[in-house]
Amino acid sequence: xxxxxxxxxxxxxxxxxxxxxxxxxxxxxxxxxxxxxxxxxxxxxxxxxxxxxxxxxxxxxxxxxxxxxxxxxxxxxxxxxxxxxxxxxxxxxxxxxxxxxxxxxxxxxxxxxxxxxx
Amino acid sequence: xxxxxxxxxxxxxxxxxxxxxxxxxxxxxxxxxxxxxxxxxxxxxxxxxxxxxxxxxxxxxxxxxxxxxxxxxxxxxxxxxxxxxxxxxxxxxxxxxxxxxxxxxxxxxxxxxxxxxxxxxxxxxxxxxxxxxxxxxxxxxxxxxxxxxxxxxxxxxxxxxxxxxxxxxxxxxxxxxxxxxxxxxxxxxxxxxxxxxxxxxxxxxxxxxxxxxxxxxxxxxxxxxxxxxxxxxxxxxxxxxxxxxxxxxxxxxxxxxxxxxxxxxxxxxxxxxxxxxxxxxxxxxxxxxxxxxxxxxxxxxxxxxxxxxxxxxxxxxxxxxxxxxxxxxxxxxxxxxxxxxxxxxxxx
Amino acid sequence: xxxxxxxxxxxxxxxxxxxxxxxxxxxxxxxxxxxxxxxxxxxxxxxxxxxxxxxxxxxxxxxxxxxxxxxxxxxxxxxxxxxxxxxxxxxxxxxxxxxxxxxxxxxxxxxxxxxxxxxxxxxxxxxxxx
Numbered sequence: 001x002x003x004x005x006x007x008x009x010x011x012x013x014x015x016x017x018x019x020x021x022x023x024x025x026x027x028x029x030x031x032x033x034x035x036x037x038x039x040x041x042x043x044x045x046x047x048x049x050x051x052x053x054x055x056x057x058x059x060x061x062x063x064x065x066x067x068x069x070x071x072x073x074x075x076x077x078x079x080x081x082x083x084x085x086x087x088x089x090x091x092x093x094x095x096x097x098x099x100x101x102x103x104x105x106x107x108x109x110x111x112x113x114x115x116x117x118x
Numbered sequence: 119x120x121x122x123x124x125x126x127x128x129x130x131x132x133x134x135x136x137x138x139x140x141x142x143x144x145x146x147x148x149x150x151x152x153x154x155x156x157x158x159x160x161x162x163x164x165x166x167x168x169x170x171x172x173x174x175x176x177x178x179x180x181x182x183x184x185x186x187x188x189x190x191x192x193x194x195x196x197x198x199x200x201x202x203x204x205x206x207x208x209x210x211x212x213x214x215x216x217x218x219x220x221x222x223x224x225x226x227x228x229x230x231x232x233x234x235x236x237x238x239x240x241x242x243x244x245x246x247x248x249x250x251x252x253x254x255x256x257x258x259x260x261x262x263x264x265x266x267x268x269x270x271x272x273x274x275x276x277x278x279x280x281x282x283x284x285x286x287x288x289x290x291x292x293x294x295x296x297x298x299x300x301x302x303x304x305x306x307x308x309x310x311x312x313x314x315x316x317x318x319x320x321x322x323x324x325x326x327x328x329x330x331x332x333x334x335x336x337x338x339x340x341x342x343x344x345x346x347x348x349x350x351x352x353x354x355x356x357x358x359x360x361x362x363x364x365x366x367x368x369x370x371x372x373x374x375x376x377x378x379x380x381x382x383x384x385x386x387x388x389x390x391x392x393x394x395x396x397x398x399x400x401x402x403x404x405x406x407x408x409x410x411x412x413x414x415x416x417x418x419x420x421x422x423x424x425x426x427x428x429x430x431x432x433x434x435x436x437x438x439x440x441x442x443x444x445x446x447x448x449x450x451x452x453x454x455x456x457x458x459x460x461x462x463x464x465x466x
Numbered sequence: 467x468x469x470x471x472x473x474x475x476x477x478x479x480x481x482x483x484x485x486x487x488x489x490x491x492x493x494x495x496x497x498x499x500x501x502x503x504x505x506x507x508x509x510x511x512x513x514x515x516x517x518x519x520x521x522x523x524x525x526x527x528x529x530x531x532x533x534x535x536x537x538x539x540x541x542x543x544x545x546x547x548x549x550x551x552x553x554x555x556x557x558x559x560x561x562x563x564x565x566x567x568x569x570x571x572x573x574x575x576x577x578x579x580x581x582x583x584x585x586x587x588x589x590x591x592x593x594x595x596x
Contacts, residue, residue, distance in 0.1 A: 002486060002490070003483055003486055003487065006479075006482045006483050006485065006486035007479040007480065007482060007483040007486075008479065009482070010478055010479045010481065010482020010483065010485070010537070011474075011475035011476065011478050011479025011480075011482070011533075012475065012479075013478065013536060014474045014475060014477070014478025014479065014532050014533045014535075014536045014537070015471045015472075015474045015475040015478070015532070015533075016532075017474065017478075017531075017532030017535060017536040018470050018471045018473075018474035018475075018531050018532035018533070019467075019471065020532070021272060021470075021531055021532055021535075022467045022470055022471075023467075025320070027271075028271040028272070028535050028568075029271075029544075029568050029571060031532070031535065031536075032535065032536075032540070032541065032544065032568070032571075032572050033571045033572050033575050033576075035536060036572050036575060036576040036579070037575050037576065037579045039576075040576065040579040040580050040583055041579070041583075043583075044583045044586070044587075055482075055486075056485075056486045056489055056490075057482050057483075057484075057485030057486035057488070057489050057506060058479075058482040058483075058485075058486060060485070060489075060503055060506070060507075061481060061482045061485040061506070061507075061510065061537045061538055061539075062478070062482065062536045062537050062538075063536055063537070063538065063540070063541060063572070064536075065538075066538060066541070066572075066576065067576055067579070067580075069503075070576050070577065070579070070580035071579075071580050071583050071584075073580065074580040074581060074583055074584030074587065075583070075584065075587050077584065078584050078587050078588045078591070079591075082588065083584075083585065083588045085584060085588075086580075086581050086582075086583075086584025086585045086587070086588060087581055087584070089580065089584055090576070090577050090580030090581060090584070091573075091577055091580075094576075096504040096505075096507060096508055097504065097507035097508060097511060097538060097541075098573070100507070100508040100511040100512065100542075101511050101515075101541065101542050101545040101546070101569070102545065102565065104511055104512055104514075104515035104542065104545070104546055105515070105545045105546045105548075105549035105561070105565045106549060106557075106561065106562070107515070108515050108518065108519045108546045108549055108550050109549040109550055109553040109557065109561040110553075110557075111519060112518075112519035112520075112550045113550065114167070114257070114261070114266070114267050114268070114550055114551050114554070115267060115268065115521040116141075116142070116160045116161070116256070116257055116267065117256070117257075117260070117267055117524060117525075118141070118142045118143045118160065118256070118282075165554070166554050261551050261552070265547070265548075265568070266547040266548045266550065266551030266552070266564075267524065267547070267551055268518045268519075268521060268523065268524050268543070268546070268547035268550055268551060269524065269543060269544065269547040269548070269551075269568070270518075270523050270524050270526070270527025270528075270530075270534045270535060270540060270543050270547075271527070271535065272527060272528065272531040272532075272535070273528075394528065
């Protein structure tokens with residue numbers, strides 16, 4: 001059942017992104033940025049955690065979930081260390097994924113070459 | 119001289135030879151048979167995509183010179199350009215070529231620009247043998263102007279596909295008794311375009327930005343020479359693509375002209391129903407390759423007798439586009455005629 | 467457009483479904499909820515990087531559109547693809563610097579938004595927590 005919800009919710013969030021691509025002049029970079037900020041806002045409004053409880057990775061894997069992670073990190077850190085936590089919490093919570101991206105990028109740059117799309 | 123920037127040659131220069139090279143996507147396209155060479159490895163064994171484009175341009179020039187039975191030292195000048203920053207593709211291609219080089223930049227309008235200038239210089243007797251050439255490379259253009267090749271951003275349907283290819287044309291003074299394959303082809307006239315800005319800001323829709331410039335140049339040429347679209351066998355635009363081509367025909371209609379024999383090089387070089395190329399081909403190499411692989415052979419074979427090539431260029435940069443500026447465009451035109459003199463019905 | 471959305475839904479949903487399978491696996495292996503989520507992200511990032519390096523991700527994305535853009539695998543692709551593309555300009559000024567051309571704004575706006583929310587939470591907390 002969890003797998004079905006993950007598929008449906010994750011798929012729906014992606015289909016919504018596709019509508020933004022097709023119906024607006026937004027570029028992919030703007031949509032990614034918008035999704036993360038929207039994730040922070042939805043999380044702040046308390047609307048995103050219920051979706052995570054329902055769909056698991058269906059809600060955390062799309063970039064809205066990245067925004068939720070940042071917002072949750074900030075809140076948790078504020079609880080632990082006060083106002084300073086607002087600055088440390090977000091990126092700390094997201095550090096595993098971000099550092100993995102950077103490490104994979106460097107490794108791929110060393111190993112792989114640019115390819116023609118044809 | 120019958121109009122500002124409109125040139126009618128009393129001594130039309132002759133196309134001595136042409137050479138063109140394409141990549142893998144061009145090999146799958148409808149014009150494949152017209153190419154002199156098609157490379158399977160679009161990297162051309164080079165360390166970068168930029169140098170791969172240089173290799174394509176150099177090969178196209180070498181083929182044209184070989185067909186014209188000329189050595190580089192017989193060339194009085196080569197005029198050409200490409201899409202890379204500071205025109206580096208041709209600058210690097212011309213290293214070690216023993217011929218004066220005149221670098222040009224008018225984006226995708228460079229081929230007709232170079233051909234018009236070379237024709238004027240040869241017709242005027244300033245140069246004896248001159249080459250015009252242009253190139254573009256999909257990969258070099260993507261990484262410089264858009265996104266990395268491995269990036270998964272989906273292309274907008276109005277966006278066009280940069281042609282991987284280069285074309286070179288060698289011109290010689292017109293006159294009888296010179297060797298040529300089939301019927302000789304002459305450059306009967308040329309027109310240099312005005313910069314036209316139609317207010318389009320969408321850089322994924324350059325066809326629409328360039329169509330008004332194309333019609334501006336065509337209309338001025340027709341007015342200055344007294345020709346009519348019906349009196350021409352074909353009008354080839356450079357890379358308006360599907361969107362821009364429709365717009366061009368509409369603009370002509372608004373001025374009371376019917377462009378029934380209009381073709382677009384960007385739509386000829388790929389088959390949009392089979393190849394995922396958005397609204398068609400584009401790039402400085404697009405009209406260069408279509409000219410050498412399709413238009414010149416068609417004229418030599420007697421398929422057409424008199425055609426226009428109107429290369430269209432979008433003249434923005436990434437910076438001006440990011441600053442929200444609209445896209446200035448320009449179109450340059452050459453008239454090509456088959457026959458012994460290229461003059462009949464011709465120059466006033 | 468309907469076809470675009472169907473592709474985005476199917477591929478995006480599939481990536482999330484894979485993520486859920488990974489998360490379930492990591493939870494079963496005894497990891498905490500937070501660690502399982504982080505390990506899931508790291509695994510998806512690594513898979514995306516491999517697919518990008520092989521040129522597969524771009525080919526899938528040409529069909530899937532937002533289906534490959536919106537999941538974290540799309541973020542990884544936005545970091546890894548410029549790293550590969552611009553290594554020709556050097557590992558420092560090319561690969562490393564260009565990793566952030568697409569991903570940078572996501573991090574900037576995400577981090578700033580979370581900091582703002584953290585500050586707002588700091589002010590609201592005395593009332594909400596009660």
